[in-house]
Amino acid sequence: MKLHEYQSKFRFAEFGIPIPRGKIATTPEEAFQIAKEIGGPTVVKAQVLVGGRGKAGGVKLARTPEEAEQHAASILGMNIKGLTVKKVLIDPAADIRTEIYLGVTTDRTERRTVVMASSEGGMDIEEVAAKSPDKIAKVWVHPFLGLRDYQARDIANAIGLPREHWREFIQIAKGLYDAYVQSDATLAEINPLVITGEGSLLAVDGKMVLDDNALFRHPQLAEMRDTDEEAPAETRARNAGLSFVKLNGEIGCMVNGAGLAMTTMDMIKLFGGEPANFLDIGGGAQADKVATAMQIILDDPNVKAVLINIFGGITRADEVARGVVEAIEKVKPNVPFVARLVGTNEAEGREILNQANMITATSLAEAAKLAVEAAQSAS
Amino acid sequence: MSILVNKETRLIVQGITGREGQFHTEQMVAYGTNVVAGVTPGKGGEWVDKIPVFDTVHGAVEATGANATVIYVPARFAADAIYEAADAGVPLIVCITEGIPILDMIQVRAFLDQKGVRLIGPNCPGLLTPGEAKVGIMPGNIAIPGTVGVVSRSGTLTYEVIDALTRAGIGQSTAVGIGGDPIKGTDFIDVLKLFEDDPLTEQIVLIGEIGGTDEEAAARYIAENITKPVVAFIAGRTAPPGKRMGHAGAIVEGGQGTAEEKIKALESVGVKVAEHPEQIPDLLKA
Numbered sequence: 001m002k003l004h005e006y007q008s009k010f011r012f013a014e015f016g017i018p019i020p021r022g023k024i025a026t027t028p029e030e031a032f033q034i035a036k037e038i039g040g041p042t043v044v045k046a047q048v049l050v051g052g053r054g055k056a057g058g059v060k061l062a063r064t065p066e067e068a069e070q071h072a073a074s075i076l077g078m079n080i081k082g083l084t085v086k087k088v089l090i091d092p093a094a095d096i097r098t099e100i101y102l103g104v105t106t107d108r109t110e111r112r113t114v115v116m117a118s119s120e121g122g123m124d125i126e127e128v129a130a131k132s133p134d135k136i137a138k139v140w141v142h143p144f145l146g147l148r149d150y151q152a153r154d155i156a157n158a159i160g161l162p163r164e165h166w167r168e169f170i171q172i173a174k175g176l177y178d179a180y181v182q183s184d185a186t187l188a189e190i191n192p193l194v195i196t197g198e199g200s201l202l203a204v205d206g207k208m209v210l211d212d213n214a215l216f217r218h219p220q221l222a223e224m225r226d227t228d229e230e231a232p233a234e235t236r237a238r239n240a241g242l243s244f245v246k247l248n249g250e251i252g253c254m255v256n257g258a259g260l261a262m263t264t265m266d267m268i269k270l271f272g273g274e275p276a277n278f279l280d281i282g283g284g285a286q287a288d289k290v291a292t293a294m295q296i297i298l299d300d301p302n303v304k305a306v307l308i309n310i311f312g313g314i315t316r317a318d319e320v321a322r323g324v325v326e327a328i329e330k331v332k333p334n335v336p337f338v339a340r341l342v343g344t345n346e347a348e349g350r351e352i353l354n355q356a357n358m359i360t361a362t363s364l365a366e367a368a369k370l371a372v373e374a375a376q377s378a379s
Numbered sequence: 380m381s382i383l384v385n386k387e388t389r390l391i392v393q394g395i396t397g398r399e400g401q402f403h404t405e406q407m408v409a410y411g412t413n414v415v416a417g418v419t420p421g422k423g424g425e426w427v428d429k430i431p432v433f434d435t436v437h438g439a440v441e442a443t444g445a446n447a448t449v450i451y452v453p454a455r456f457a458a459d460a461i462y463e464a465a466d467a468g469v470p471l472i473v474c475i476t477e478g479i480p481i482l483d484m485i486q487v488r489a490f491l492d493q494k495g496v497r498l499i500g501p502n503c504p505g506l507l508t509p510g511e512a513k514v515g516i517m518p519g520n521i522a523i524p525g526t527v528g529v530v531s532r533s534g535t536l537t538y539e540v541i542d543a544l545t546r547a548g549i550g551q552s553t554a555v556g557i558g559g560d561p562i563k564g565t566d567f568i569d570v571l572k573l574f575e576d577d578p579l580t581e582q583i584v585l586i587g588e589i590g591g592t593d594e595e596a597a598a599r600y601i602a603e604n605i606t607k608p609v610v611a612f613i614a615g616r617t618a619p620p621g622k623r624m625g626h627a628g629a630i631v632e633g634g635q636g637t638a639e640e641k642i643k644a645l646e647s648v649g650v651k652v653a654e655h656p657e658q659i660p661d662l663l664k665a
Contacts, residue, residue, distance in 0.1 A: 106481055108561045108591045108628070111488050126633040143486045184480055213627065214480035216455060243625040247617075258559060258625025259533025259588055262614040266638075267655050269617045278618070280625040311535040311542070313518035342542060344520065364539065365657050 001210045004047045006089045007224050008206035011183060012190070015175035019203045022091030031072030034090040035065035041093040044071040046078060046085040049226060051124070056080045061093060083228055094204050095197035100159060101125055102173060103189040104180040112140040115147055115177060117155040121192035135159075147177040168201045183221055184214030233277075233296050240292045242281060249274025250375050252297035252306040252335075254290070256281050256315075264309045267364060273372035276303045291327035298333050305336045305375035307367060312343015321349035325356045336374040340367035381508040381553040382528070382573040382580070383471060383499070384412075384447065388512050391436065391445045391469070392417045393460045394452035395427050399475075403451065403516050404430065410519040412512040415443040436467040447471040449505060449514050454478035457501060461487050465494045472564070473514050474500035481627070484562040491564060498564025502627065504534040504556035507541075517541075517554060525550015527663060528574035530567060531586035532559050532593075532628070536614060540586055540656050547660035552580040559626030561590065567597035575605050582608045582663055585650070587641055589615030590629045594641035602648040610662045611645045612653045613638045 003011070009019040021038070024047070025031040035042045042065075046058030053059060058080050062068035068090060078085045099121030107114040118136045120128045128135055137158035139151040152173035156166050172193065180188040187209040194204050215222040227235045237244030243258065247265070251273045255261035258280045265275035277300070281293050297306055310320050320341055328337070338359045341349040350360045359374065361367035390407070394400040395417025404427060408414050416439040417427050423434030433439040436448065448464045450457060450473065457476040464472045472491075479487075479501050491498050499506060505515010509522040516534075521542045529544075529551055531537040537556055544551060555570050557563055567585060574580045583605070587594040594613065601609055616638040618624050620631040631637050642652050651662045 106485070106561065108593075109596070111485060111562050113482070113485060129633070143482070143489050181482060184482055186481060211481050213454060213478045214482065217480070245619070245622045245624060247619065255535075257533065257535025258629060259531070259536030259586070259614045260539055262588060262618055262624050262629070263536055263539070263612075263656060265617045266614060270654060275617055278622075278624050311538050313516075313521075313535065313538050342539075343518070363657055365655060 001212055001215065001225050002049045003208040003210065003224060004049065004087070004226065005045065005206055006047055006087075008188070008208040009203060011208060012176065012179050012203055012206055015179040017172050017175045017179070017190070017203050018201060019206070020091040020094060022089050025072055025088050025090055026076070026086065028069045028073040028076065031088060031090055032065045032069035035062060035068035038090065038092045042068050043091045043093050044068055044075060045089040045091065046075050046080060047087040047089055048080045048083045048085055049228065050081045050083055053080050058085060086228070094194055094202055096192075096194045096204070097197055098195040099192035100161065100194070101128070101191045102176060102193045103187070103191065104177055104185070105187045107140060110140050113143065113177070113180070115139050115141060115151070115155065115173060117159050119159045121194070125189070125191065141177065147174050149174075164199070165195060165201060172201055172203070183208065184211045184217060185209060186211050233299060237279070237296055240289065242279060242289070242293055242296070244296060245278040246300070247275050247277050248302070249276045250302050250304045251371050252276045252300065252303040253309070254279050254281060254293050254297060254306065255309045256311060260309065260311060264307060264364070264368070267368035268307065268372060271365075271368045271372045273375055276300055287323040287326035290323045291330045294327050294331045294333065298331065298335070303335060304378040305338065305371050306333070307371035308337060308339040309364065309367060310341050310343075312341060312346065312349070315343065317341040317343040317346040317349030318352060321352035325352060328356060336378060338367055338371040338374055340364060381511060382570070382577050383553060383555065384506045384508050384514050385511045386413070388447050388514065389413055389415045389443060389445045390514060391415065391439050391443070391448040392430075393436065393448055393450045393464065395419055395430065395432060396422050396425070397451055400451035401427060404428070406519070407513055410513045412514065415445050436463045436469065440467045440469060445469065447514060448473070450474040450476060452476060458483040458487050461498060462490060465491055465496045468496070470496050472496060472498045473503070473505050474498060474564070475503060475505060475515055476500075477502040479560070481562055484560060488562055488564065499555065500558040500564060502560045503558030504537060506556070507554045509551050515556065517556070521545055522554065523550040526552055526579060526581040527584055528552045528577065528580040528582070529554040529584045529586070530570040530574070531556050532588050532626070533586055533614065536586060536656065540584060540612070540659055543657050543660055544584075549660055549663060552577060559588070559628050561628035567593050568600040571597060571600055571605055575607060580607065582610070584659060584663070585609055585611040587611065587613045588626070588629050589618050589624065589631050589638050590626070590636040592635065595644040598644040598648045598650065601650060609650045610653060610659055611650050612656055612659060613641045613645075
């Protein structure tokens, strides 16, 4: 789950990280009031859960409260990469001398949390990693020790941070690590962390991504979820306990198991079609869950055929078939269905599906081919 | 021969009185697995079928001499269950549970590396040595004994591959589901080493997916250390970047972890990579 910039920075502030004393506005009038309270130049920043908002015109400098109001009026409602801006953050404009990067994330290869810093602040860290990896300093944190002072000092030194800022930098790095751990984050990033004209450090922009599996420990953070980041179908699927990702093709997929679901998508592509979604219905495949999954798939107007691929395993294939037929009676779809059921009692399962006028297949390759053909003849 | 589990395995089930635990215990016993004890805190002294239930893993190990455990407890208690098993000195821990927080797994891994015990999973289907024993949730009926070792990050996709092998008359030595999480107890290279050292395994099937760089690490390891033929399949060629495809670990991030990169890495060291699972038997025979 992604947090907005303002949510991330407010969270960082709880761990002693200095942030601009800005506020959130949802109307131009509010933006005017906030800018007036701040006094002096402000920055009006779109709060959307995608990158590249600066390039899209979603971040603007305002010299006066009137300008802040005008900018807010143009940014609110703006569409940035498919997302509508509903909130702007009004921050006092910082007097930026130097920009650095500071981030915490999981290093899967090292199986450790890694703290990274770079002198190339303000740039996308992945870009820096690709162009000049030597400009990124990293330390790996032992989970039972936490980030130690010497480690933070090491990265400060490695990125060439002037010594007079080390003490403050160490406090910020440790604060960011603590915010990361105590929020169960998978990413916590300050970019840029700036050295201001007054010679102090300030977290001008921030980003956090939280581990969905750990939200049960953080009910107050879980409430911050902005469902705008997801396609509505993805929200609906999540609430139903289904794992769903919307894609742009014409063949809907309903599969049990994530690996098999990806494979099914890949095979549709291999045989000349395009998958409309990733969908893992999990184990069991009870009728009501299948029906919800089917409804979500069929709500997509691009879908011209649906491929059901269930590897029964311990679940009996005839039970799954009954669940599918029951769901079809409820949902009454008007596109062709191709089904492949494998597992215990698969012959009985196929018979049940045949009687319900479904196209059935035995192999995965055959099922994918039939689904591609069905979609082509339907369009 | 086989790896990790066989007829000598004396298994504990942690979470035996739960719905999943009870169901799969029945399935494992029916397959012939020697389940010697169950553990559910607060239910010590009870019985599940003919299996005694203990309050603690220590108690279960002391009374039964168990040498492996399988964990079916909910995600928020699963890390604790792993620590308990490791602390009791169980040398093989298989964790089926999905949804353990990643920071918990980083701690678990650091603790286990010190203890020197092996964890399979979490978020995995477990282990199956056809004709001998199964630990976890794999359907035993689709497998037949043989000489192909299978290692996979997936669940049902693994069944799909085992089923395709069996239909082609190709038996399996052991199937190992290492799990779909980003931080796990056992990685591809650990299992590749075990298969290389197992005299009965003649060929290896590796089933990977998008996310992380474990397949690339496996490719480097294969080039240097594996003499047996390896056939691979990688799921997720059509997965969009930045989206988590069901498994916590199945995500392309910052241009890393794509199927293309993994396939390229494996092919560059002579591994045959199947375009779809049903091609795997042909590639093994070729």
